[in-house]
Amino acid sequence: MVWPVASTGFPTPSLQDALAASISSGTFTDTAYYLFSCRTADGGARHPRAVYASSQVLKASGDHFDAQLGGGFSTNDEIPAQTSDYGYESDSDLDDEEDVNGDLEIVNGSKGKAVEDIDKEPASISTTLRDEATARGVQHNVFVPDVAATTWRALIFFIYTGKVYFSPLRAYGLENRRKALRCHAAQNPDLPALCSPKSLYRLADIISLPSLKSLAEADIKRQLSVTCIAEELFSCFSSTYPDILSAQLGFLYAEGRMPQVMQKINKNLAAVTAGQMPHAEAVLSALLGKLSETLLLASQGSARKQRYTAPTLEETPKSESEPRPGLPPWATSG
Numbered sequence: 001m002v003w004p005v006a007s008t009g010f011p012t013p014s015l016q017d018a019l020a021a022s023i024s025s026g027t028f029t030d031t032a033y034y035l036f037s038c039r040t041a042d043g044g045a046r047h048p049r050a051v052y053a054s055s056q057v058l059k060a061s062g063d064h065f066d067a068q069l070g071g072g073f074s075t076n077d078e079i080p081a082q083t084s085d086y087g088y089e090s091d092s093d094l095d096d097e098e099d100v101n102g103d104l105e106i107v108n109g110s111k112g113k114a115v116e117d118i119d120k121e122p123a124s125i126s127t128t129l130r131d132e133a134t135a136r137g138v139q140h141n142v143f144v145p146d147v148a149a150t151t152w153r154a155l156i157f158f159i160y161t162g163k164v165y166f167s168p169l170r171a172y173g174l175e176n177r178r179k180a181l182r183c184h185a186a187q188n189p190d191l192p193a194l195c196s197p198k199s200l201y202r203l204a205d206i207i208s209l210p211s212l213k214s215l216a217e218a219d220i221k222r223q224l225s226v227t228c229i230a231e232e233l234f235s236c237f238s239s240t241y242p243d244i245l246s247a248q249l250g251f252l253y254a255e256g257r258m259p260q261v262m263q264k265i266n267k268n269l270a271a272v273t274a275g276q277m278p279h280a281e282a283v284l285s286a287l288l289g290k291l292s293e294t295l296l297l298a299s300q301g302s303a304r305k306q307r308y309t310a311p312t313l314e315e316t317p318k319s320e321s322e323p324r325p326g327l328p329p330w331a332t333s334g
Contacts, residue, residue: 006215007163015159031055031140032133032262034079035149036086038266041092046082049149050129052136053156061159069140079126079143086146093148093167093199151203154195155259166219167194171228179271192235197223198237201244221243224251231263239282281290 023026029052036045041236058065086094133141144152156165159269165184169179204213224232228271229252232238252258258265266285272280 004061005163005165006219015057015060018054018057019020022054022056022251027137028054029136030138031058031142032129032136032138033046033152034082034141034143035147035152036145037095037149039086040082040084042049042083042084043086044084045086045094045148046081048079048081048125048129049150050131050133050145051156052154053139058156058159062207062209065210068142078108079127079141083145093150093196147203148199150193151195151199153192154200155203155207155209157192158308162275164200164212164215165194166189166197166200166216169196169198169228169232171224171231201241202237205241217243217247221251224248226260227255229257230261230268233265233287234268234277235282236279239279245286247281249286254289264311 031053033051033053034048035051036047037049038045038047039044045229048192055069059069060066079195086142117240130141152292154164168180170177181194184191197216201216202222203215204210222249229248232250233252252261266281268277268282271277
């Protein structure tokens with residue numbers, strides 16, 4: 001199975017210059033980012049992993065990295081082993097704990113140490129990561145607390161190549177997503193793992209990378225279907241990003257899809273009114289607003305149809321000049 005790849009016209013001239021300079025300097029990766037890779041049962045995150053990059057290439061990609069890495073920066077952030085407050089519940093690129101023992105190596109598409117390090121003491125994990133980074137010639141260590149390692153790896157790959165490989169939305173089922181990840185990893189062992197378009201959309205928005213944000217948005221829209229729309233519509237992600245919510249509502253009301261998912265919508269509405277989805281108040285407001293707009297347009301269309309109904313022959317007075325065949329009764333031959 002071949003997975004679709006989204007791409008842009010990269011590399012830009014500035015990135016080509018940075019790549020050429022890195023070849024001449026003899027060193028390419030000088031920065032290590034540390035990000036969590038595993039979701040815990042209580043909603044936190046654990047098991048930090050390293051993603052390596054060239055600061056020169058990153059600075060050429062946009063203002064965010066130029067500001068972060070410019071000015072002779074030197075960063076040596078602490079690397080916690082886990083956190084109970086990850087801050088992004090909708091992140092599909094964190095592996096669930098039950099995946100770690102058997103599937104983490106495949107799912108993450110990484111050749112780094114994973115399973116054998118999962119139960120080490122926090123200090124030991126941090127030391128291991130730093131020792132490996134030092135051996136690779138890394139000068140700067142940056143900890144990113146609220147982005148998954150898989151997402152950041154996909155970001156770096158996009159900055160280098162202009163290409164990104166998106167995973168199925170979790171709304172299609174965890175098993176379907178796992179199957180897609182394994183299939184992609186088996187066919188493309190040297191490429192980054194498939195990445196959630198929602199997670200990359202969020203990250204691209206944070207770092208102001210519009211080219212990546214547009215690709216992620218297009219893939220989110222591409223994956224919309226009657227199977228997933230009810231779950232996606234009431235997600236925290238949709239309530240955070242109005243453009244995505246608007247696209248989902250447009251999909252829902254187009255081509256008579258609402259009756260097909262009304263049962264699921266009603267279930268979510270009941271959860272909202274019961275206070276189980278506090279984040280979905282904006283979604284509910286937008287949903288009702290779109291419904292009102294749709295009903296208004298429908299009533300206006302019906303009124304216009306009634307207003308312009310042609311009179312029958314019986315209703316039209318006879319005139320001295322009978323209308324030509326095929327013309328309305330009020331159109332005379334003149």
